[in-house]
Amino acid sequence: MADTLNILRAGMATVQDLGRFGRSRYGLPVNGALDQHSARVANVLCGNDEGAPLLEITALDFSCTPSTDVLVAVTGAPADLTVDGVVRPQWEPFSVRSGETIRIGGIRSGIRVYLGVLGSFNTPYLQGSCAPDTILGFGRSLRDGDELGLQRHCPPVDHPEYRIPLFRLRAPVPRLPTPWTIDVTDGPDLAEFGDTADRLFRSEFTVSPQSNHIGLRMAGDVPRRVATGEVLSRGVPVGAVEVPAGNELLVLHRGRGVTAGYPVLAVVTATGLSSLGQVGPGQTVRFRRRTVAEAVAAHRSQRNAVHALQNRVRTVFDALRIPSSPARTVPVSP
Amino acid sequence: MDSGTGVVDGADTARGSVVIVDCGDSAVVAKAVGMDAERAWRTVHALADAFGAVRLDGVHGLVPTYDSLLVEFDCADTDHDTVRRVLRHEADRLGEGPVTPPATRRFVVPVVYGGEFGPDLPVVADQLGLREREVVDLHSAADLTVRCLGAPAGAPMMDGPAFPRPVPRLSSPRTRVLPGSVAVAGRQAVICPMPSPGGWPLLGRTPLRVLEDLDADPLTAYRPGDTFRFVPITPEQWDDHAGRSLAVSHG
Numbered sequence: 001m002a003d004t005l006n007i008l009r010a011g012m013a014t015v016q017d018l019g020r021f022g023r024s025r026y027g028l029p030v031n032g033a034l035d036q037h038s039a040r041v042a043n044v045l046c047g048n049d050e051g052a053p054l055l056e057i058t059a060l061d062f063s064c065t066p067s068t069d070v071l072v073a074v075t076g077a078p079a080d081l082t083v084d085g086v087v088r089p090q091w092e093p094f095s096v097r098s099g100e101t102i103r104i105g106g107i108r109s110g111i112r113v114y115l116g117v118l119g120s121f122n123t124p125y126l127q128g129s130c131a132p133d134t135i136l137g138f139g140r141s142l143r144d145g146d147e148l149g150l151q152r153h154c155p156p157v158d159h160p161e162y163r164i165p166l167f168r169l170r171a172p173v174p175r176l177p178t179p180w181t182i183d184v185t186d187g188p189d190l191a192e193f194g195d196t197a198d199r200l201f202r203s204e205f206t207v208s209p210q211s212n213h214i215g216l217r218m219a220g221d222v223p224r225r226v227a228t229g230e231v232l233s234r235g236v237p238v239g240a241v242e243v244p245a246g247n248e249l250l251v252l253h254r255g256r257g258v259t260a261g262y263p264v265l266a267v268v269t270a271t272g273l274s275s276l277g278q279v280g281p282g283q284t285v286r287f288r289r290r291t292v293a294e295a296v297a298a299h300r301s302q303r304n305a306v307h308a309l310q311n312r313v314r315t316v317f318d319a320l321r322i323p324s325s326p327a328r329t330v331p332v333s334p
Numbered sequence: 335m336d337s338g339t340g341v342v343d344g345a346d347t348a349r350g351s352v353v354i355v356d357c358g359d360s361a362v363v364a365k366a367v368g369m370d371a372e373r374a375w376r377t378v379h380a381l382a383d384a385f386g387a388v389r390l391d392g393v394h395g396l397v398p399t400y401d402s403l404l405v406e407f408d409c410a411d412t413d414h415d416t417v418r419r420v421l422r423h424e425a426d427r428l429g430e431g432p433v434t435p436p437a438t439r440r441f442v443v444p445v446v447y448g449g450e451f452g453p454d455l456p457v458v459a460d461q462l463g464l465r466e467r468e469v470v471d472l473h474s475a476a477d478l479t480v481r482c483l484g485a486p487a488g489a490p491m492m493d494g495p496a497f498p499r500p501v502p503r504l505s506s507p508r509t510r511v512l513p514g515s516v517a518v519a520g521r522q523a524v525i526c527p528m529p530s531p532g533g534w535p536l537l538g539r540t541p542l543r544v545l546e547d548l549d550a551d552p553l554t555a556y557r558p559g560d561t562f563r564f565v566p567i568t569p570e571q572w573d574d575h576a577g578r579s580l581a582v583s584h585g
Contacts, residue, residue: 024395024406025382026553027483126549135486135530136548185358233484233491233522235397235404237361257485258397258404267358270409295359296409303410 003068004147005117008101011060013142015121016114018051020129024258030238031131031254034213034277035112036270037302038076041171042116044310045073045093047317052120053130055142057113059280061105064115068098068153071118071322077110077176077278091171093118093313095156109176110278118322119152134255157320169312172305174275179204179284183272184241185292189263192227193243199223200241200266200287205249209281213255216276217248218285225263236260239268241287251276269295271302352377352425354418357404361395362414364403364421374401375481377428379436379558384424393417398558399482399491438559440477441584443525444567444575445516447473447538451569454504454535458518462497470566472496473516473537477561478523486530488545488554492562494521507533514540516564525562527554538564541575542583555581 007013018039019032033039033056040050048054055062057076073093074081081088084100090113096102104113123130124139132139142148158166190197205220222243236242240252242262251268252260253276268276269290279285290298350369357363364381366374382398385405392411397404405417447470448455459466478492494501500520508531511517515526517534526532527544546555556562567575 021394023553024397024404025483027485027488028553029485030395030406127551127553133487135528137528138548185356188355188357188363232400232402233482234399234402235363237358237404237406239358239360258395259399259482259484259491264357267361269359292356292359292414296413299359300410 002122003066003150003153005070005121005150006065006067007142007144007146007148008065009061009063010142010144010146011062012058013062014056014132014139015053015123015130015142015148016056016132017053017130019131019254020127020133023127024235027258028127028133028136029214029255029258031133031213032129033114033131034254035076035110035114035274036277037172037174037274037306038112038114038277040306041091041309042073042075042114043120044306044313045075045091045169045171046071046116046118047093047313047322048116048118048120050306050310052116053123054114054116054120057104057107057115059107059111061103061107062113063101063103065099065101066096066117066150068150069156070096070150070152071154071157072096072102073116074104074113075116075171076113077107079104079108079113080106091173092167092169094167095154095158097156109178111280112278117150118154119150122149122151152323154322157322167316169309169316171309172302176278179286180275180279181286181288182276182279183269183288183290183295183298184239184266185269185290185295187241187264187266189231190265192225192263193223193265194226196223196226197265200249201289204284204286206284207279207281208248211281213253215253215256216251216279218251219248222247222249223265227263231261231263233259233261236264237267239270239273240264241266241268253277270299271295274302350374350377352381352421352429354421354425356414359409361404361406362417362421364405364425366401371400377425378403380428381421381425384428385421388420388424390417390420397482399484436557436559438561439556439584440561440563441556441580442563442565443516443540443542443580443583444571445474445538445540445564446569446572447566449569452516452536452538455537458501458535458537461502462499464498469497469537473518473523474564474566477563480556480558480560480562482558483554484524486526486532487528489524489527490554490556490560490562492523494518494523497521501535503533504535507531511536512539514542514544516540540580541572542578542580544580546579546581555579
C-alpha cells in the first residue's frame with residue numbers, strides 16, 4: 001500500500017502550491033499560497049521545487065502522522081511545533097519517523113503556517129495547479145482522517161536516541177512586526193483620490209473578520225475618491241488597494257476576480273503580499289509608500305535569498321545522500 | 335527601470351494611441367486612448383494575442399478587457415522595461431495597419447425567462463419601464479458580442495441588449511447564483527458558468543452546460559469577439575436541452 005500522511009486534526013488546512021498561473025485571460029484568479037515566501041522556503045528546505053504542493057495551515061491547531069519516515073519543514077507564523085512531544089524548530093528541516101505525530105499549535109503573530117514534505121504529495125491538478133479554487137469548486141479543506149499520498153520516504157537523518165536537530169541552513173525568516181508594515185506603490189488611479197490619498201499612510205487600518213483569500217477589508221480613515229464617473233471593468237492586479245464604498249479599504253489578494261470596476265489607489269508590493277498573507281482579523285496594518293524600483297529590489301533580494309538557500313540545501317543533502325525531489329514542471333506561460 | 339507610476343509612455347498616431355503605465359511592482363497596464371470603443375477593444379485584444387505570442391519569460395497573466403490590457407509578471411524573472419518595450423513594439427506594429435477582427439463564432443443559447451429561472455425579470459422590467467415580454471424580446475432580439483472573460487470562471491462578459499437605460503445592480507447580492515443563469519447589469523450581459531455569489535439581476539437560465547471540462551485548455555468554447563443569441567424557450571422545453579454542451583450549440 002502506498003505511503004500516506006494521515007491527517008489527525010485538520011483545523012483549517014488545504015493543499016496549496018504557488019498558484020494557477022497563465023489562466024487570468026479565462027477569468028481564473030491565480031490563487032495559491034497567500035504567504036508565497038514562507039511556502040517557497042518550506043519546499044526548498046525539504047529539497048522540493050519552490051512550487052511543489054504543500055500544506056497551508058490557517059490559525060487552528062493541526063496534527064498529522066506519516067505512515068513512513070519522512071523529512072519535513074515548517075515555516076510561516078510562529079507556532080508550537082512538536083514531533084511526539086519533542087520540540088522541533090521551524091525554518092529548518094527535520095526527520096519524522098513512521099507513526100510519529102507532528103503537532104502544530106498556538107499559531108501566533110501571523111495566521112498561516114506551511115508544512116512541506118520531501119517529495120511532496122500526490123494531489124489532483126486542475127488547469128496546471130493544485131491550489132483550491134472556490135468558484136471552480138476545486139480542492140477542499142482537509143478533514144480529520146484524510147490521507148494524503150506521499151511521493152517519497154526519507155530514512156531518518158538525525159541521531160536515533162538524542163534526536164539533536166541536525167540542520168543549520170539559515171533560512172531567510174521574515175520579521176512579523178506589530179503593527180504590520182505593508183509596502184505599497186502608487187496605483188494607476190491615485191490622482192482620482194486628490195488630497196485624501198495621503199490618508200493611506202497617515203494612520204493604521206484594522207483588518208475586518210470579512211477577510212479571506214479573495215481580499216482583506218480594513219477599517220480606518222479611508223481616502224475618498226474625488227473624481228466621478230463609472231470606471232469601465234478592467235484587469236486589476238493582486239495587491240490592488242480599492243475603496244469600494246463606506247469606511248473600508250479592500251485589498252485584493254490571490255483569490256480575487258481578475259476584473260473590477262473600482263479605481264486602484266495603490267498596489268501592495270510582491271513582498272508586502274506575503275506579509276499580508278499572515279495578517280489576521282483584528283490586527284492593525286500601516287502602509288508604507290515605496291517606489292516601483294524599491295519594491296522590485298526588495299522582491300529580488302527575497303527571491304535571491306531563497307535561491308541561495310536552495311544551493312545550501314542541495315550541498316547539505318548531497319553530503320547526507322538525501323535523495324532530492326524530482327523536478328515538477330509548472331507551466332507558467334499565458 | 336522606471337521609478338514610479340508617473341511614467342507614461344505613449345505613441346500618438348492618427349488613430350489614437352496605446353499608453354503604458356506601471357501598475358505596482360508586478361504588472362503594467364496598456365490602455366487604448368483616443369479611439370472609439372470598438373477599435374479600443376480590438377486593439378487591446380490584438381495586443382494581448384501579439385504580446386502573448388512572444389512568450390516572454392516571467393510573464394504569467396494577460397487580462398484584456400474593454401480598453402485596457404493588464405500584464406502580470408514576476409519582477410524577479412523579468413522587469414518593467416522589458417515588458418514595456420515588447421508591448422510598445424507590438425502596439426506600434428498593430429498601429430501600422432488596420433486591426434482586423436478575429437474570425438468569430440455565433441452561439442445559440444436557449445433560455446427560460448422569468449419565474450424561478452429569472453426571478454429578477456419583473457424588477458428589471460419595472461426599472462426599465464417595460465413589460466416583461468418586452469425585456470425578453472430585447473434580450474433575445476440581437477446577437478450580443480463577448481468582450482472579455484471575467485469572474486466567475488470564464489464568464490462571457492457581453493455588450494448588453496438595447497435596453498432604454500442601464501440596469502442597476504441588486505442592492506443585496508445573492509450568495510449563490512445557479513450555473514447557466516443569464517444576467518444583466520449596467521449595459522452588460524453575462525451567463526454565469528459556475529455556481530457563485532452574484533449581484534447582477536437574473537432574467538433567466540439556460541439548460542446548456544456552459545463549461546464542458548474544467549481542465550480544458552482553453553477553458554471556454556467561446557472567446558472575445560464571438561456572439562451569443564438568446565432564444566426564449568418554455569419551462570417544458572428545459573429537458574430537451576438539459577445537459578447539452580454550449581460548445582456544440584453554434585450556428
